[in-house]
Amino acid sequence: MSARALRLSAGLPARVALGAVALLVALFLVFPVVIVIPLSFSGSEFLSFPPESWSLRWYADFFTTARWLESAWLSIWIAVVAAILATVLGTAAALGLARAKFPGRAVVTAFLLSPLVVPAIIVSIGVYFFYAPLGLVGSPIGIAIAHATLASPFVLVNVTAALAGFDPRLEQAAKNLGASGWSTFRLVTFPIIKPGVMAGAVFAFIASFDEMIVALFITSPGNVTLPIRMWESMRNEISPAIAAVSTLVILLSVSLFFVAARIQARAVARSGGDR
Amino acid sequence: MTDPSRLGAPVRFEGVGKRYGRSWAVRGFDLEIAAGEFVSLLGASGSGKTTSLMMLAGFETPTEGRIAVGGRTVDAMPPAKRDIGMVFQSYALFPHMTAAENVDFPLRMRGRPKAEREAAVAKMLDIVGLAHLADRLPSQLSGGQQQRVALARAIVFEPPVLLMDEPLGALDKHLRATLQAEIKRIQARLGLTVLFVTHDQEEALTMSDRICVMRDGAILQVDAPETIYDRPADTYVAAFFGESNALTAVPEGPGAVRLGPVVAPWPGAGPAAGALEIAIRPERIAIADEDAPVPPAHVAVFATVRETTFVGDRRVYLAALDTGEAVQVNQPLADLSGGHRPGERVRLHWATTAMRGFVDGRAA
Numbered sequence: 321m322s323a324r325a326l327r328l329s330a331g332l333p334a335r336v337a338l339g340a341v342a343l344l345v346a347l348f349l350v351f352p353v354v355i356v357i358p359l360s361f362s363g364s365e366f367l368s369f370p371p372e373s374w375s376l377r378w379y380a381d382f383f384t385t386a387r388w389l390e391s392a393w394l395s396i397w398i399a400v401v402a403a404i405l406a407t408v409l410g411t412a413a414a415l416g417l418a419r420a421k422f423p424g425r426a427v428v429t430a431f432l433l434s435p436l437v438v439p440a441i442i443v444s445i446g447v448y449f450f451y452a453p454l455g456l457v458g459s460p461i462g463i464a465i466a467h468a469t470l471a472s473p474f475v476l477v478n479v480t481a482a483l484a485g486f487d488p489r490l491e492q493a494a495k496n497l498g499a500s501g502w503s504t505f506r507l508v509t510f511p512i513i514k515p516g517v518m519a520g521a522v523f524a525f526i527a528s529f530d531e532m533i534v535a536l537f538i539t540s541p542g543n544v545t546l547p548i549r550m551w552e553s554m555r556n557e558i559s560p561a562i563a564a565v566s567t568l569v570i571l572l573s574v575s576l577f578f579v580a581a582r583i584q585a586r587a588v589a590r591s592g593g594d595r
Numbered sequence: 596m597t598d599p600s601r602l603g604a605p606v607r608f609e610g611v612g613k614r615y616g617r618s619w620a621v622r623g624f625d626l627e628i629a630a631g632e633f634v635s636l637l638g639a640s641g642s643g644k645t646t647s648l649m650m651l652a653g654f655e656t657p658t659e660g661r662i663a664v665g666g667r668t669v670d671a672m673p674p675a676k677r678d679i680g681m682v683f684q685s686y687a688l689f690p691h692m693t694a695a696e697n698v699d700f701p702l703r704m705r706g707r708p709k710a711e712r713e714a715a716v717a718k719m720l721d722i723v724g725l726a727h728l729a730d731r732l733p734s735q736l737s738g739g740q741q742q743r744v745a746l747a748r749a750i751v752f753e754p755p756v757l758l759m760d761e762p763l764g765a766l767d768k769h770l771r772a773t774l775q776a777e778i779k780r781i782q783a784r785l786g787l788t789v790l791f792v793t794h795d796q797e798e799a800l801t802m803s804d805r806i807c808v809m810r811d812g813a814i815l816q817v818d819a820p821e822t823i824y825d826r827p828a829d830t831y832v833a834a835f836f837g838e839s840n841a842l843t844a845v846p847e848g849p850g851a852v853r854l855g856p857v858v859a860p861w862p863g864a865g866p867a868a869g870a871l872e873i874a875i876r877p878e879r880i881a882i883a884d885e886d887a888p889v890p891p892a893h894v895a896v897f898a899t900v901r902e903t904t905f906v907g908d909r910r911v912y913l914a915a916l917d918t919g920e921a922v923q924v925n926q927p928l929a930d931l932s933g934g935h936r937p938g939e940r941v942r943l944h945w946a947t948t949a950m951r952g953f954v955d956g957r958a959a
């Protein structure tokens with residue numbers, strides 16, 4: 321609002337200055353991410369900037385090395401399972417919190433969002449001691465469950481936001497027209513809040529896909545996720561391979577964000593953009 | 596859609612009340628609606644009309660009393676099982692479904708065969724004049740078109756009871772009249788019981804079998820339109836429907852009241868003492884030259900014309916009685932000649948049967 325007011329009222333010099341500042345901030349934010357991309361096309365054995373020669377050898381290296389591929393597939397599998405679990409739990413929690421009026425709702429909400437603020441290292445220790453007697457340490461499903469708890473707040477936040485713009489009278493109308501509780505959710509509530517759910521699912525996937533600290537605690541030599549593999553690889557040798565893997569990870573994350581944005585844009589277009 | 600055996604169900608509210616926090620939105624609501632009857636709820640904003648509908652539809656639980664549909668108490672019945680059609684005040688159309696999909700929804704929920712559903716939806720959209728917009732989303736429809744989709748959706752499954760919360764509020768006059776007639780036709784053909792909320796007294800008068808006037812959560816009067824108009828139970832109802840003049844009278848022995856300088860026969864008992872408020876509709880008062888003869892059984896008073904306005908089919912006079920009280924007279928125009936000018940002395944007269952008396956606001 322104030323930026324808009326500034327744009328409308330300020331003269332040309334002020335607008336140029338504002339644009340320059342905005343550009344600098346944007347560059348500062350994306351620079352660390354963007355710098356690895358040219359590095360990944362390096363032709364040499366060592367990381368140096370700018371690269372002396374160009375090649376795709378480090379990409380070839382990634383796609384032909386079993387350890388990299390195994391880790392990548394494992395991370396994708398864990399992230400998918402974690403995202404599904406987090407989406408179901410986070411959506412259910414958001415619906416419950418939006419509907420029910422009970423004392424202590426704020427406390428329950430804060431509790432459910434706590435994985436966002438509790439340091440990962442503390443969660444990791446807790447998860448380790450909780451998993452040990454259950455035999456979940458070292459299993460991919462164990463990592464997925466732990467990631468689901470970390471990722472569910474992203475779903476909760478997104479679905480809660482979607483529900484804020486949802487008219488509860490639509491559910492009354494559906495029930496009045498004869499729909500059961502489940503039909504009402506499936507045919508009315510869910511299609512309308514779907515963009516929020518999908519955005520939450522994408523965030524949950526990325527949160528799990530990137531996560532290393534908790535995974536490090538409960539990993540086993542046979543189940544090394546991609547972030548852990550990258551970490552280990554960096555400790556052993558600093559080769560442009562790491563830049564190639566990083567670029568691929570960035571590519572995946574960015575495409576997922578675009579998918580989420582597309583879903584949201586389509587939903588807005590379909591509802592006429594007035595809600 | 597033409598099965599004549601399916602008729603409306605009777606509805607009965609017994610001492611129903613709804614309390615929010617410490618205030619009652621509806622209190623002591625007693626209303627019996629016969630099968631196939633068209634009853635309008637009329638009242639100012641916040642008088643409890645929507646709350647009453649919501650309790651019948653099952654979205655609000657009465658704090659006290661009970662509600663029965665078709666002779667069966669519905670208090671413990673979930674909304675989806677009540678089979679009551681409802682047009683919400685805000686339409687509540689599903690934004691992700693087309694007009695046709697919205698109308699199809701209740702049929703789909705009832706598991707009707709696809710061919711039957713398609714035919715019913717097409718027919719219903721045709722009735723509300725939206726056949727050409729069947730594939731539009733609600734956001735691509737005007738307010739009035741959305742309202743018609745909501746109406747079609749509430750009627751298409753032929754519910755025995757139909758609730759409508761100001762279903763025609765957003766429509767222009769012409770479309771409003773068309774749909775009023777359409778609603779009446781569908782209601783009559785299917786024999787539906789209808790509970791209809793409106794702000795518009797004329798709409799209530801023309802459409803209803805009976806009108807229920809509400810104020811502050813309570814029922815003031817339930818009666819046929821003619822009775823409501825002609826014999827309002829209190830001054831609030833009298834003022835709500837049409838225009839009315841209020842004159843102060845005092846009892847003058849048995850069977851008579853004094854209105855300023857004149858004594859008028861008064862058929863009712865009248866108050867033992869104190870003032871009586873007399874209400875007379877402006878169209879029941881005749882305006883004549885000062886020396887014109889007065890018909891028998893008429894009360895006549897002298898007055899001075901203050902203002903005159905031509906309103907097409909009638910002339911509206913504002914006149915001052917010699918007591919200082921202002922009186923409005925609506926003179927139907929058989930011909931445009933004549934008319935009285937401001938400042939002119941005139942004689943106003945009306946049949947004694949045109950007077951309604953109120954004591955402390957209640958009909959006497």
Ligand SMILES: Nc1ncnc2c1ncn2[C@@H]1O[C@H](COP(=O)(O)OP(=O)(O)OP(=O)(O)O)[C@@H](O)[C@H]1O
Nearest residue numbers: 615619620638639640641642643644645646647684
């Ligand atoms: N959920 C609620 N919580 C508290 N008070 C409410 C609630 N719903 C309605 N009320 C109150 O109950 C009273 C009746 O409301 P209701 O909606 O039935 O009025 P209405 O006659 O339908 O009015 P309108 O013509 O404006 O639609 C109002 O005073 C309103 O403020």
Ligand SMILES: [Mg+2]
Nearest residue numbers: 644645684760
């Ligand atoms: Mg209302």
